[in-house]
Amino acid sequence: xxxxxxxxxxxxxxxxxxxxxxxxxxxxxxxxxxxxxxxxxxxxxxxxxxxxxxxxxxxxxxxxxxxxxxxxxxxxxxxxxxxxxxxxxxxxxxxxxxxxxxxxxxxxxxxxxxxxxxxxxxxxxxxxxxxxxxxxxxxxxxxxxxxxxxxxxxxxxxxxxxxxxxxxxxxxxxxxxxxxxxxxxxxxxxxxxxxxxxxxxxxxxxxxxxxxxxxxxxxxxxxxxxxxxxxxxxxxxxxxxxxxxxxxxxxxxxxxxxxxxxxxxxxxxxxxxxxxxxxxxxxxxxxxxxxxxxxxxxxxxxxxxxxxxxxxxxxxxxxxxxxxxxxxxxxxxxxxxxxxxxxxxxxxxxxxxxxxxxxxxxxxxxxxxxxxxxxxxxxxxxxxxxxxxxxxxxxxxxxxxxxxxxxxxxxxxxxxxxxxxxxxxxxxxxxxxxxxxxxxxxxxxxxxxxxxxxxxxxxxxxxxxxxxxxxxxxxxxxxxxxxxxxxx
Numbered sequence: 445x446x447x448x449x450x451x452x453x454x455x456x457x458x459x460x461x462x463x464x465x466x467x468x469x470x471x472x473x474x475x476x477x478x479x480x481x482x483x484x485x486x487x488x489x490x491x492x493x494x495x496x497x498x499x500x501x502x503x504x505x506x507x508x509x510x511x512x513x514x515x516x517x518x519x520x521x522x523x524x525x526x527x528x529x530x531x532x533x534x535x536x537x538x539x540x541x542x543x544x545x546x547x548x549x550x551x552x553x554x555x556x557x558x559x560x561x562x563x564x565x566x567x568x569x570x571x572x573x574x575x576x577x578x579x580x581x582x583x584x585x586x587x588x589x590x591x592x593x594x595x596x597x598x599x600x601x602x603x604x605x606x607x608x609x610x611x612x613x614x615x616x617x618x619x620x621x622x623x624x625x626x627x628x629x630x631x632x633x634x635x636x637x638x639x640x641x642x643x644x645x646x647x648x649x650x651x652x653x654x655x656x657x658x659x660x661x662x663x664x665x666x667x668x669x670x671x672x673x674x675x676x677x678x679x680x681x682x683x684x685x686x687x688x689x690x691x692x693x694x695x696x697x698x699x700x701x702x703x704x705x706x707x708x709x710x711x712x713x714x715x716x717x718x719x720x721x722x723x724x725x726x727x728x729x730x731x732x733x734x735x736x737x738x739x740x741x742x743x744x745x746x747x748x749x750x751x752x753x754x755x756x757x758x759x760x761x762x763x764x765x766x767x768x769x770x771x772x773x774x775x776x777x778x779x780x781x782x783x784x785x786x787x788x789x790x791x792x793x794x795x796x797x798x799x800x801x802x803x804x805x806x807x808x809x810x811x812x813x814x815x816x817x818x819x820x821x822x823x824x825x826x827x828x829x830x831x832x833x834x835x836x837x838x839x840x841x842x843x844x845x846x847x848x849x850x851x852x853x854x855x856x857x858x859x860x861x862x863x864x865x866x867x868x869x870x871x872x873x874x875x876x877x878x879x880x881x882x883x884x885x886x887x888x889x890x891x892x893x894x895x896x897x898x899x900x901x902x903x904x905x906x907x908x909x910x911x912x913x914x915x916x917x918x919x920x921x922x923x924x925x926x927x928x929x930x931x932x
Contacts, residue, residue, distance in 0.1 A: 479509040487517070495525035496532070499539070512550060515543045519556050536560060544573075548580035551587050558590050562597065567930030570594045596898050597930050601633040604923035608916055609646040610752055610907060616916070617644035617653070621923055631912040633926040637668075648684030648716065648754070652702065654691075663689070663704060672704030683716045683754035686735065690714040690722075690754075697724070699737070708737030716754030721775070723748040723756040730764065732756075732775075732824075740824040751839040752908055758840040761829075761859050770837045770848070772829035772861050832861030841908050844875035845893065856880065865895050876908035879915075888917070 482505035489498035502518035522536045540556035547553055554577045561570035574582075574591045607619040615630045626644035628637040643656035651666030654674070661674040663684070674691070682690035688699040688707060698709025699722075713725035721732050721740065729744040747765035748756050756762045760775045834848035834857075845856040845864050855867035856875065870885035879890045879898060887901035905918035913929040 475508055479505050479511075479514075482508065483514055483517075486521075490517075490521050490524075495521045495528070499525065510546065512543075512547050515547070516552055519543060519553070523556070533560065533564075544577060548577050549582055551582065551584050554582055554587055555590065558594060562594060565599075565930060567594050567597050568932065571931045595931050598927050599930070600919070601926035601928055603629075603633065604919070604921065604925050605916075606923060608907075608924055609644070610910070610916070613647055613753070614651070615647065617646055618924075629926075631910045631914060633914070633928060645681045646683050646754075648689065649686060650684075652684040652689070654678075654681045654684075654689070663702065671702050672700075674700075674704050682714065685716040685718065685754065686720065688717055688722075688735070690716065715748070715750045715756050718753075718755035718757045719760075721757060723750065723762070732826075741826055743826045749837055749839050751841060758843045759859060761840065763837045763840060763846065766828075769833040769835065771834075772832050772859070774827045774829060776825045776827055778823040778825055829861045832857060838872065838874040841874040841876040844877075845880070846874040847872035847880065854882070864893070865891075873906065873908065876915075877911055877913055879909050881906040881908075 482501055486498045486501035486505060489495075489501055498521040499518055502514060502521065505514060506518070519536075519540055522532070522539050526532045526536045537557070537560045540553060540560060544550075544553040544557050554574060557573055558570045561567070561573065571591065571594045574587065574594060578587060578591065604621050605618045606621050606624060609617040615628055615636060617626060618629055619626050623640065626641040627635060627639065628644060628647070630636050639657065641655055641657050642659075643654075645654040647653040652663060652671065655662055655664055661677065662670050663672045663674070664670050676693050678691040678693055679695075680692040680697075682697075684702075687701060690697045690699055690709075690711075692714075696709065697711040697714035698706045699714070701707055711724040711726050712728075713730075715723040717735060720735055723730055724733055725748075730746070730748040731744045732740050732748075734740055745764040745766050746768070747770075749763040749770075750756055751758070756764075757775070762773050762775070763770055764773055765771075834850050836849035838847040840846050840859070843859065845858050847854050848857055848867075850867050853867035854869040854872035855863060856865040856872070857863050869882040871883035873881040875893065879892065881888050882891050883889075884901045888903040888906045889897060889901040890899040890906070892898050903917040904920065904922065907916040909915040913932055915927045916924050917927050919925050
């Protein structure tokens with residue numbers, strides 16, 4: 445009897461499960477039919493041109509069952525209605541973003557979002573969105589093409605200029621094309637100081653710069669306080685750095701302090717200081733000096749390449765010409781203390797007459813002596829990097845790959861002298877903030893570090909990209925305009 449009861453219970457359980465399964469199957473079939481009906485209804489509205497109503501009906505269908513194909517139909521109708529009513533933008537973007545979130549690996553949804561964002565010039569947002577989708581599995585040539593297109597999109601600043609001076613800091617000195625007066629703009633092209641200056645030079649350290657205004661020549665600081673009046677008319681003015689500014693007068697360069705007084709000079713050419721060193725030319729030879737005007741070594745060169753910031757140095761590396769060819773050189777230091785200590789220990793071991801205590805005292809004495817004679821404690825060594833030579837080079841612009849010329853063509857090498865792009869261009873400029881200018885002999889364009897052409901040959905002349913990823917280019921009108929990238 446007990447076994448019979450168990451059997452009846454088991455049969456009832458089986459019947460209940462079967463009924464439940466049947467109910468679910470019927471429910472799923474009903475949902476499928478209802479989804480198909482709503483989708484068909486939405487398509488009919490779309491055929492009548494009722495695009496907004498079609499979108500709302502698609503949303504009803506997707507609430508029953510979510511299908512990527514139906515979502516794409518919905519977005520197509522959202523796009524049609526957006527073309528009729530631009531105020532629909534926010535709703536359309538929301539639908540596209542939701543679809544991309546639900547189906548992150550499908551390119552079409554990402555395309556809708558990035559297209560909408562870039563229409564409003566939200567390239568930064570589009571770039572972040574595409575990067576996020578790629579991290580979630582979006583992996584197609586089309587998507588990566590979108591990302592590249594967004595990353596390098598740009599606009600041209602409406603203002604144009606006759607000339608500009610750039611020191612790779614916080615802005616430019618520019619000469620207005622209307623009245624030929626000078627002023628200052630920031631790295632994005634916004635005017636920061638425009639007082640109809642007769643001349644303005646690039647700002648250097650502490651934003652100190654040389655100005656000519658209403659017949660006066662002066663050095664001013666970041667607060668617009670006049671630091672010095674210059675009582676002569678310079679032939680050329682360099683960039684203020686580390687307390688000194690090179691200025692040319694009567695054919696020679698002198699280094700002036702912030703009060704305008706001469707510290708030392710009489711050079712044929714001179715660069716700005718960096719890390720306590722500057723490149724100068726005297727009697728046809730280039731060499732390096734310290735901030736007292738003393739040569740740091742006996743090494744001389746036929747040329748030392750000066751960068752846009754007025755300095756020759758990047759990461760203790762510089763480019764110079766020796767024996768008719770350009771080479772990379774490294775600056776290294778040798779601590780006098782280490783040499784003295786080593787000599788003391790070697791002497792003690794050789795003679796075996798001094799105790800450990802005397803050796804330690806000797807080392808301490810050497811350290812104390814050096815602390816009071818810092819300049820003598822530092823010995824500079826200039827070492828040539830093996831394996832690299834070129835017929836010509838461009839400057840080191842921010843420590844990235846630099847342009848070099850060999851056998852009539854230009855390529856690119858890194859600071860270790862390794863060639864990263866073989867010579868193939870008529871002319872080239874060094875990489876700066878991710879892009880380098882190259883020329884076909886008539887016009888200029890820009891390439892990425894892998895050599896891919898980013899901007900076609902279209903500019904009459906070009907400068908270097910600043911840290912905001914903008915760059916002055918010369919347009920067909922022969923004037924300079926700021927190319928402004930949307931993505932920083």
